[in-house]
Amino acid sequence: MSLEALSLALEAFRFLRPWWLLALPAIALLWAAVRRAHARPRTPAARIAPHLTAALTLDAARRxxxxxxxxxxxxxxxCALGAAGPAWTRAPDPFAAQAAPAVVVLKVAPSMEGTDLAPSRLERGRQKIRDFLDLRAGARTALVAYAGSAHVVIPMxxxxxxxxxxxxxxxPQTMPREGDAAGAALALAASLLAAEGGAPGGVLLVADGVSPAETAALNASPVPLAVLATLPPxxxxxxxxxxxxxVIAATPDEADLRRIDGLLNAAWARAQLADESRPxxxxxxxxAWPAALLTLLWFRRGWTMRWAALALATALLPGAPLAQDGARNLRAEAPAAAPGLFDLGGPVAGWFLTPDQQGDVAARRxxxxxxxxxxxxxxRRGWAQYRDGQYKAAVETLARLESADAAMLQGLASIRAQAYRDGVRAFETALRRDPQDADAAANLALARRIVDWVERQQEASDTGDQPDPGADDVTYDNEENRGREMQVPRDQDAAGRLLTADQWMRTVDTRPGDFLRQRxxxxxxQAPATGDGGTE
Incomplete structure (x- = not known):
């Protein structure tokens, strides 16, 4: 745990059921009374010889x-502290990123070609960015490059x-202008983070220096900023x-990146703590583990206490469950994960964990x-299938359930499987089961708009001569028979947009350097120049 994470945990630490702490003074009084009685020297019987008395009583050292x-x-x-419910983090949202999104901003100017930091300042920066991506495997990251102008290289x-x-x-040859547009690059990074739907994130600036004219814009950054300086020692x-x-200087190892990742994640965790909708x-x-280990001592000769079992049974009966229930989350909150001490699915794990607990461990991983x-x-099985992309299997699993939450998740899975009519029916079922469900009502309205858009497109494409669909085409449902069935190539999504940015980047046939230089x-x-050669 980094120093920033430890500081944040101490700041957020609290007890969910603090009334159980009232048991601590009673335990202390009990311990003092028994200890005092045990430590009190006994008066030797008058009829027992002194050497026998010494052998039959405990001396001060043994006491x-x-x-x-x-x-x-x-x-x-x-047991009392566990029942009090110590907590310092919010329960994770399974439909949200589990790591802070980040934008890496790289300075690509002639000064970065200096070789005083081997092999060069720019190459060292690229190495550090690759290591940073490996350190944050699976987290959403974007790349921005700047010199005299700032450009998004890869979106999130x-x-x-x-x-x-x-x-x-x-x-430097791919950049159209020389200069230092660090402020414009930071503005681009902030816009990319804002497009993440309000998810808190941060910016990593990799540069060998910043123009003094740009420091004011960087100091006024609306998002958390960390700087990796690619300068020689x-x-x-x-x-x-x-x-x-x-500002962290580049190091030969990953100590600098771990520090930066800790800073960005601390800012992300702080925003998560402020989300009162999460329990x-x-x-x-x-x-429970140290308490269980301490009870093993009671099987040792001389350590048995007749009242200990009753006291432990009383302490293990808290008035509230260990997992605090928050507000109902219609987006399938992930169950709390159990500790993964054994291989999942094996016979040994079954001795200690139920199937659902083993599934919780796999979901947390x-x-x-x-x-x-x-x-x-x-x-839970349907939720896991949905998260794994098994949308049709999730629909079949959830169809057997009668809850509003199950219908809500079934509708989301149907939409992802492009069965929009089924999604509409599932959201209608969720609303019928829970008329106060605002999320189901919003999703129902959106699903109906999608169905209407698809059928209007089919009406517009009704030429009377439609070829048979190919292997790479997707045919949407058209229960209203509005026009002919329309085939949409797989390079378009359900809303008619072109390829996503990631897919589009993969289709570029030219060399990346030439492509970036032209773009x-x-x-x-198309953008006006600013004072230091940057762009607005």
């Missing part, structure tokens, strides 16, 4: 050793393989020294296909 009451009191303290993506070839193609830059954001994640179950095979609860030149020609 100071650990006693059974010590283990009992410590186990009871663990979870696939680092899309970024790699275009990152390698970035050279001992070198300084006046613009970097004037920044309020943390707190109860960590009380962690204290993002192994949703495995979780779907492990879950016994059909709702950047076109963008720069």
């Amino acid at each position: 100071r050793r650990p006693q059974p009451i010590d283990g009992v009191a410590l186990a009871l303290v663990c 993506t979870e696939d680092a393989g899309v970024i790699a070839p275009y990152l390698a193609a970035l050279t 001992g070198a300084r830059d006046r613009g970097l020294d004037a920044l309020d954001a943390p 707190w994640e109860d960590r009380g179950r962690w204290l 993002r192994e949703y296909d495995r979780a779907a095979a492990l879950y016994a609860d059909p709702y 950047f030149a076109l963008e720069a020609a």
Whole structure:
């Protein structure tokens, strides 16, 4: 755990059921009373010889050793603290990213070709960015390049393989203008983060320096900013020294990247803590392990206490469950994960974890296909199938359930499977089961608009002579018979848009460097120049 994460955890620490802490003074009084009685020297009987009395009584040194009451009191303290519900994080939202989205901003100017930092400042920056992507595998990341103008190289993506070839193609020759448009690059990065639907994120600026004229724009950054300075050891830059954001010098190992990742994730976690719609994640179950280990001492000769079992049974009966229930989440909140101590699905794991608990472990590891095979609860199985992209299987699993939540998730799976009519029916079912469900009403309206759009497109394409659909075509349902069935090539999505940015980048046949040079030149020609050669 990084220092930033530890500081944030201490700041957010709380007890969900603090009234259980009232048991701690009672446990302390009990421990003191038993200890005092045990430590009180006994008056030797008058008829027993002194040498026998010494052999039959405990001396002061032995009385100071650990006693059974010590283990009992410590186990009871663990039980009381666990029942109080310690928490310092919010329960994760399964439909939201589990890592902070980030935008990497790379300076691609002639000064970055300096070889005082081997092999060059630019190449070291590219190496650090690749390592940063590997460190954040699966997290959404975008790439922005700037010199005298700023340009989005790759929009937000979870696939680092899309970024790699275009990152390698970035050279000062691909940039249409010389200069330092760091402020414009930061504005582009902020717009990319804003398009993530309000998900908190951060910006990593990789540069060998910043123009003093740009420091004011960087210091006024609306998003968390961290700077990786690609400078040789001992070198300084006046613009970097004037920044309020943390500036970390590039190191031969990954210590600099781990520090930056910790800073960005701390800002993301802080925003997650402020989301009051998510329940707190109860960590009380962690204290069950030390309590259980301490109870093993009671099987040792001389450590048995007749009242200990009753006290432990009383302490293990909290008035509230360990997992605090938050508001009903219609978007299928992921169940709390159990500790993964054994191989999932094996015979040993079955001794300690139920099938649903094993599925929780697989879901927390993002192994949703495995979780779907492990879950016994059909709702959780359908949720795992949905997350794994098995939309038709999820629809079949959830169709057997009678809850509004199941119908809601069934509708989402139908929409993803492009069965829009089925999605409309599922959302109507969710509303029938829960008329107050605002999310189902909003999704129903959206699904109806999608169906109407598809059928209007089919009406417009009704020429009376429609060829048979090919293997690479998608045929949408048309229950209203409005026009002929329309085949849409797979390079368009359900809303009629062209390829996504990731798919489009994969279809570019020209060399990435040539492609970027032409696109950047076109963008720069369409944008007015600013004072330092940047773009607005």
